[in-house]
Amino acid sequence: MILNKNYLTIYFSFFLVGITFAQKNKTVVKDSTIVETLDEVVITGQYNPQSIKKSVHNVIVIDRKKIDQQAANNLADLLNFNLNLNIIPSAQTGRSTISFFGLDSQYFNILVDNIPLVSDNGVGNNIDLTQINLDDIERIEIVEGAVGVDYGANAVSGVINIITKKSIAHDWEIQAFVQEETVSDEYTWFDQGRHIQAFNIGHKINGKWSAKLGFNRNQFAGFYNQREGQNHYTNDGLRGYDWLPKTQLTSKANLNYSGTNFKLFYKFEYFNEDLNYYDAAVRANIDTQSQTSNPSATDRIYTTNRFVNNLSLSGSLTSGANYNASFSYQTQKRDLNEFNYYILTKEKSNQTDETYQSSDVFFSKGTINNLSKSDTFNYQLGYETRFIKGFDTQASGEVTQQDKTQQQNNYAVFMSSEYKLSNKLSLRPGVRYEYNSKFKSQVLGSFSARYLLNKGYELRASIGSSYRTPNFEELYYYFVDSNHDVRGNQDLTPEQGFSTFLNLKKRSWFGETSMTNNLKLSYINLTDKIELAVANTTPLQYQYINIDAYRLIGFTSENTIKQDNWTFNLGATLQGVSRIMNTEVNAENDFLYALQLNTSATYLVKDWDTAFTVLLKHNGKQQNYIAEGSDTEGRTLFKKYTTDAYSWMDASIKKSFLNNKLQATIGGRNLLDITTVATNGNTTTGTHSTNNSSLLLGYGRSYYLKLLYNLNF
Template sequence: MKKSFSSIKNLVLFLSVTLAYSQQEENVKDTTQTKVNNLEEVVVTGQFSPQSVKKSVFEVSVITEEKINQQAANNLADVLNQALNINIIPNASTGKSGVQMFGLDAQYFKILVDNIPLVNDEGLGSNTDLTQINLDDIQQIEIVEGSMGVQYGADAVSGIINIITKKSSQYKWEITPYTQEETIGDEYGWFDEGRHIQSVKIGHNLSYKLYGNVLFTRNDFTGFSDNRKGKYHTENDGLRGYVWLPKEQFISKALLNFAPNNNFRSFYKFEYFNETIERYDSNVRPNYNPSTQTTDPTASDEIFSSERFYHHLNFFGRFKNKLNYDISFSYQQQKRNVETYNYRIKSDEKFDVEEFEYESRKVLYSKGTFSNFLDKKNFDFQLGYEINSINGYASSVAGTYGGENIDRELGTYDIFTSSEIHFNNKFSLRPGVRLLMSSNFDTQAAIELSGKYVFNNGFETRLILGSSPRMPNYDELYTYFVDANHDFRGNENLKPEQGISAFWHFKKAFSIGKNDDFKLSNKLTAWFLNVDDRIEVTIVNTQPLQQQYNNIDTYRNWGIALTNSAHYKNLNGSVGISFSGTSKKLDSRDFNDDYLYALQLNANVSYYLLKWDMVFSTFFKANGPVQQFVQKVDENDETILVKGKQDPYSWMDASVRKNFLDKKIQLSLGARNLFDVKRVNTTAIEGGAHSGSPSDLLLGYGRSFFIKLLYNLNI
């Protein structure tokens, strides 16, 4: 506690010094207050060119920069944890957090940055660790639900997230440092406990045509002990180490944006990401010496380090005031290394150190779209290409690959076209098709047909039909685990899974009052999502038992959601409810395909107290019970299927932000996970090859509190 009080005292002292140093007032434009609500949201995801949400044929949901700031969110997992139909699945043993959408895991969901997929340890765009995506330079986050194979290719089965970064500033100089201190549950210390974040962004308009910025961020998550005893625990009682692994991240970003006129813009963006995760073994070897009656306890520990290099060169504009083009070139690399060693705990000494590359991806990527060939208001069509070459590597210890390292190259070469037909001001259609050609799989196809109709009374309806394949991953292709007791293999003859979805949206925006003081927006959404040829583990031989991945199963999800948002003067709020059913038809087993149902509810409210220049925000999400059929072994040692259940839980975050000195200084205070969620009981998870089914699921590290201090120097 002494360290905690000392840390808070130092932070208050730093705030006081900063306030005293920054007495000179300056007129700074406020871009985060309520007047933002009067502007139409402009989206780029899936569009021929940037346009308002109202005009888009697709239904695009937007998470604004203001919402991100209200949550004091630092990575993508912090933000999406409150989104409807999205579940964040953390893995405390690896330090990663994945996303689940409509019941499908991160393999079926694609994450993009400025319209190009982001590389990660395991692939391109999908299977992304959300905690590795920093939000310090984000303009907004755009979410499209449903299969988006025509616009974004393979693995965009359940939807896509497109992160739009900032590329300009209205100021000559923009210098924004901030520091953030956060408890991890009830654990906090100035250096060795808690979460410690420091960041600085420097932007400069070199001329009216040229803008550049650099950004540096350090995010130190020191781990969550809970009932564990940390790195220096010497007893062999299973309590050494951490429940949530310590993780330290360093992010460096740079941008150069050239925009000489309205018909041309080009930017180059670079990012270097470095992450270190430390894993401490819970098993301690006492190494008792009877002659001296002393111990020299040791343990076998690991350090995982990830590096990401990201380059993106983009050209966007209009050729001869007619043809629109948007062309991107990217080189990305992410590699994960591991250092294994034995550790003498008392003397803080490593020995028997081994270092090697664990897994990596190198990607050459290019995407281009061309539109406005005819320069007509009522009709436009788009031609596009997407090319990538992925060189993937996984060491034998990264998976069970028969004792051999796996090094494979996958190239995809896609062409696609779509058109927008505006029959009148009310009715629009958008058909499209993509051919996906691959060096490893047969040619695939994706289709879309979307329509929008605006009624006379202002109601809008949209129907979006789309498809997308999902490519097999490394484990499904190359696993080889064969010994005296096991025969479990991948299958290089697997074919891509086939996903198709239908989404219907019906919404209306209202304005009430003389000055439109009260605004209300309501949206009803219904959907159906189907995945055929799902890859599952199958029994190919019973005596002896042999198992292999094969395309055998079908997955279906349908649901309905109602979302409502309201704005009255300085008060903003929204509430949403979602009801969905999931069916898994497992052709490899004697199994029915009954639908299992789930319910979610979310809400948020923000109040702007203009007199004091303060914003109060609360975010809430309730997750109902989740059911799933799992394999169990009965009293006769026979494998049967039973209906498992995960208990319901709720999540609430709250914050208050106060501006000082004409918004030069922002102070944010808040709490995450107010209901103190750590684990939820579950019988809906199957056990592994060498372990039984877990009785609970680790979701959080308890109630946490944060303080954030940001300084805006805008000249």
């Protein structure tokens, strides 16, 4: 699907209609301070909870209303329409990760209530978004750019902070919902489609104590896409699924105490996922004596178990200082059960079980601020510790099949200060020192500024640094046989990241209509980038080494128009990426540009208590360079390849009944029916190309119905 004049006309026609409607209601522009109390309160990167307008950082907020309107199952469903973000799914592993400003999921942190979430072999980064349940989420805050002073390693491109619901308004709050969803045109009650059931109960014990329990079951029955599933016994390559089936179970419990000067929040979570792999190769197993066959295949079940224990404390001292402290112990293991499955008799033999990925993480972070009693000056002191141990035999290769556990300890202290030079101008410098038991110590810095201009203009600028530590595969991978020699490198150094962002926001009011325009300039520079390169030509050996650099420049425009019963958004971003390979003479280092457009519209019919929502995102053609052969002197030659443009579109209708006790949401995902996107300049172009050089992004157009019941008393 190519971006053409028709697409541009559709996008900007939407925008002009919104502008025209807003102008019809135009009155005297109000000062922004009049509606300051309506601003959303944010906590990510702040000393204390405060409005977005007062925040030094530019924070993007996705609130509960947006989550409900999309009936999003997990974080991947929700973030798919944000600019500068791309969801990267894998049909065969069941994982979905994010590319953020062109950098993969290893370069930013995902936090839950400011605590990084454990992953297969680390903490905070490389998270599978489909494993993050949204039932008890209040809002999601996104901070773009390197924020290493506040969040340390692997926060090169930003952080995503998931804020959970903590307070309870009634003595008892009971919520239950079911959601049925097709997978493309595949659906039955049990064996096809997606089936979700959830139950949550909360109790206000007294004026200070409250507790919650929750359970969610999410069954994805897989995507056949012309294949024949588990029970197919002919060896024709059609057995199994194009998109693997999996079942997720999430159980949560929390306890909340809210006093005058002290708050406590404890959360326990257990997550379980079973992912089923069915091999396409079928063995006939013919018995010549009885002239019968008992076909079988080698199947696998991947099981993930995650336990989370988070404790957060906050309060105020008699001196007026505010403190926050978080403590977390998390474990995650991924097990593999491999067996010979007899398809007709449904029997198993030759079963083997192993745990091939394991992570144990203890995390603690604490801050104290408001130590100065000055109205113009404040500063924050903080510490952070991470104790990580684990192994990944799949990523680290055959040399570690004995499940050799690696350990890494990290200690950090940081401080920042905020100067309010006037009611309009605030400055915040910061510095962080980190000691790592495996890598050299790091000193990170940042400087942010916010200036409130007249007539609703807000100007923000930030400069910051962070770094990315090498992962298991880059450090320990070992695959050597007669044809291959590919190795990790335990002497790798962390990649160094630096970013600067400039943001200009304008807020305007036209009677009952408000408009927000946001322009952003972004620059990210990454050095010592880790890549797999030729370490020796004779014999040919590959090794992960620090050789490359990565640079991104971007321009983003985000525009929102709101009235009492409708909201319209239109945004665009143009990103240029340069990958610099210092060891390759023929490497191309010029910037390659890609365009993203997004728009959304929500209309509320109050008399019907019904909301209509449409979301659309266009990802323009992307370009990159790949190595292709060598010249006569043995130097690598590079060829430019492209990934075709494509667009996502979702729509939903949300209706409330019985004074909001019952809610029904019906909608469609991927309405433009995206499955694969052609790459490498295929002869058959378009989003639905079936050429082997294609990128699998989705399983086609799907529809869902969600019924939710709230009981409060």
